[in-house]
Amino acid sequence: MEQHIESHIIQSSDDEFIINVGPQHPSTHGVLHLQLKLDGEKIVDLRPFLGYIHRGIEKMSESLTYKQFIYLTSRMDYLSAHINNQACCLVIEKGLQTEVPERAKVIRTLMAELTRLASHQLWWGSTGLDMGAVSPFFYAFREREMILEIFEETCGSRLTMNYCVPGGVMNDIHPDFVRKVKQLIKQFRENIHEYDELLTGNPIFQSRTQGIGYLSKEDAIALSCSGPVARASGISCDVRKKNPYDAYDRVSFDEIIATEGDCFARYRVRLEEMKQSMNIIEQLIDNIPTGEYRTKIKGIIKLPVGEYYQRVETARGELGVYLVSDGSNKPYRIKFRTPNFSNLGALKPMSLGGKIGDLVAIMASLDLIIPDIDR
Amino acid sequence: MNAAKRYFTSIFKAIVALLKGMKLTGSYLVRPSKILTQQYPENRDTLYIPQRFKGRVVMPHDENNEHNCTACTLCQLACPNGSIQIISKNIDMPDGTKKKVLDRWVYNLGSCTLCQLCIDACPSDAIVMDNGFEFSVYDKSKLIYELNRPGSRLKEKKTEKQA
Numbered sequence: 001m002e003q004h005i006e007s008h009i010i011q012s013s014d015d016e017f018i019i020n021v022g023p024q025h026p027s028t029h030g031v032l033h034l035q036l037k038l039d040g041e042k043i044v045d046l047r048p049f050l051g052y053i054h055r056g057i058e059k060m061s062e063s064l065t066y067k068q069f070i071y072l073t074s075r076m077d078y079l080s081a082h083i084n085n086q087a088c089c090l091v092i093e094k095g096l097q098t099e100v101p102e103r104a105k106v107i108r109t110l111m112a113e114l115t116r117l118a119s120h121q122l123w124w125g126s127t128g129l130d131m132g133a134v135s136p137f138f139y140a141f142r143e144r145e146m147i148l149e150i151f152e153e154t155c156g157s158r159l160t161m162n163y164c165v166p167g168g169v170m171n172d173i174h175p176d177f178v179r180k181v182k183q184l185i186k187q188f189r190e191n192i193h194e195y196d197e198l199l200t201g202n203p204i205f206q207s208r209t210q211g212i213g214y215l216s217k218e219d220a221i222a223l224s225c226s227g228p229v230a231r232a233s234g235i236s237c238d239v240r241k242k243n244p245y246d247a248y249d250r251v252s253f254d255e256i257i258a259t260e261g262d263c264f265a266r267y268r269v270r271l272e273e274m275k276q277s278m279n280i281i282e283q284l285i286d287n288i289p290t291g292e293y294r295t296k297i298k299g300i301i302k303l304p305v306g307e308y309y310q311r312v313e314t315a316r317g318e319l320g321v322y323l324v325s326d327g328s329n330k331p332y333r334i335k336f337r338t339p340n341f342s343n344l345g346a347l348k349p350m351s352l353g354g355k356i357g358d359l360v361a362i363m364a365s366l367d368l369i370i371p372d373i374d375r
Numbered sequence: 376m377n378a379a380k381r382y383f384t385s386i387f388k389a390i391v392a393l394l395k396g397m398k399l400t401g402s403y404l405v406r407p408s409k410i411l412t413q414q415y416p417e418n419r420d421t422l423y424i425p426q427r428f429k430g431r432v433v434m435p436h437d438e439n440n441e442h443n444c445t446a447c448t449l450c451q452l453a454c455p456n457g458s459i460q461i462i463s464k465n466i467d468m469p470d471g472t473k474k475k476v477l478d479r480w481v482y483n484l485g486s487c488t489l490c491q492l493c494i495d496a497c498p499s500d501a502i503v504m505d506n507g508f509e510f511s512v513y514d515k516s517k518l519i520y521e522l523n524r525p526g527s528r529l530k531e532k533k534t535e536k537q538a
Binding site: 068 | 385388389392393395396399400411425427428429453454455488489490491492495504
């Protein structure tokens with residue numbers, strides 16, 4: 001046992017230096033613990049330690065009914081809370097073979113894209129913050145606040161909305177929803193040049209991200225990276241394109257792919273994704289179908305015996321929900337394939353050989369959410 | 376010579392970029408109408424809180440101190456974290472039968488995650504979400520509320536009354 005633990009801790013020789021980053025460190029955005037072996041400023045070895053925020057969501061879900069466990073998934077990747085809920089609802093609907101009303105599909109998709117926008121804006125702000133630029137954070141929060149107000153009006157909460165229910169959505173959209181979303185898109189389109197002025201065009205920012213944290217296409221595939229991290233290395237992996245769910249089959253948008261594989265490519269992919277999200281919202285906002293927003297599922301949900309899998313694209317990559325049902329009113333087993341866990345694996349190949357100062361930029365470009373890694 | 380030139384050019388470019396950013400931030404200094412910061416405790420009276428905002432669960436009572444809760448415990452079953460406890464009692468009806476009525480609707484705000492599943496499950500619309508949000512107390516036992524008012528009873532349905 002002792003030996004087993006020993007082998008996980010990095011051993012140092014005389015001229016090398018071991019440093020612990022985290023679990024409480026401002027640039028890790030949560031309780032991620034990294035152990036680095038340094039040769040001067042150069043990173044020789046890196047090992048992430050997990051489990052500081054493990055809450056056992058998968059195990060807890062086994063003791064909750066199908067309607068109840070959905071709210072727990074908001075606490076995994078809390079910035080894509082709605083998309084996590086959507087994935088769970090989709091997997092339950094797959095098992096029940098219920099048809100979701102068209103209106104609910106479009107509302108869900110709109111909310112998912114708004115969530116993605118809000119998540120990427122927070123990421124943009126915190127990326128600046130990690131690299132020493134404080135003002136981007138406030139500019140990012142300006143538009144994010146508008147999105148959160150839209151959530152608050154329609155869903156009732158700002159972050160963990162629990163708006164998706166099996167069969168549709170919890171409430172109909174607020175009467176002001178369409179007007180506010182249009183106002184948001186208008187304001188964001190007017191303001192997005194400020195993002196470029198403050199960060200993208202800044203030579204200091206560019207020199208800290210260009211050519212830093214290179215991830216090759218082969219490595220990205222081998223480490224099963226997904227989302228913007230993989231797309232910046234030239235892999236086409238958008239689940240919204242490959243396996244359209246809800247209303248994604250009726251919208252046209254571009255999958256942003258860059259081939260550089262460095263931090264700046266990941267940055268650019270996310271910025272462009274925000275514009276694509278706005279495109280999707282604009283296509284859907286004017287033609288929300290009328291009709292029911294929810295198919296009422298009466299009584300207790302019981303899925304037929306079997307295994308169900310559904311994957312969705314969250315703001316950080318591919319989330320897979322694997323559900324095993326034994327025919328009772330509770331799931332027999334749930335497994336979440338979370339995007340951040342796989343993307344964290346790319347941290348080592350990205351940062352080996354680099355400087356310790358670049359580690360912060362690399363972690364910012366990975367956009368890690370620690371509760372999603374540990375769940 | 377070339378290296379020195381590159382070095383100074385990069386410094387110059389960085390300063391230009393910084394000034395560009397400063398210009399943008401400065402432009403907001405002279406346009407205070409564009410600033411969104413809210414001075415929270417001072418603006419409490421003018422604060423806009425949407426009607427659907429989920430603050431806590433409450434049970435509306437009408438002017439006769441009557442509520443809609445039939446103590447069916449569907450909300451208690453729907454609650455994922457056991458924040459709801461319904462204590463019912465049996466009372467004797469005038470015709471000699473016994474009827475189960477609500478005694479206490481105990482709600483623990485401390486463990487509630489405001490997921491709205493109880494309100495979704497309620498068949499008689501007896502509970503709704505309140506818009507309040509300033510609930511901090513020094514002792515967590517004060518977060519346990521009893522939602523039905525003392526002496527309240529179930530609202531009789533009109534059709535039953537006429538019959």
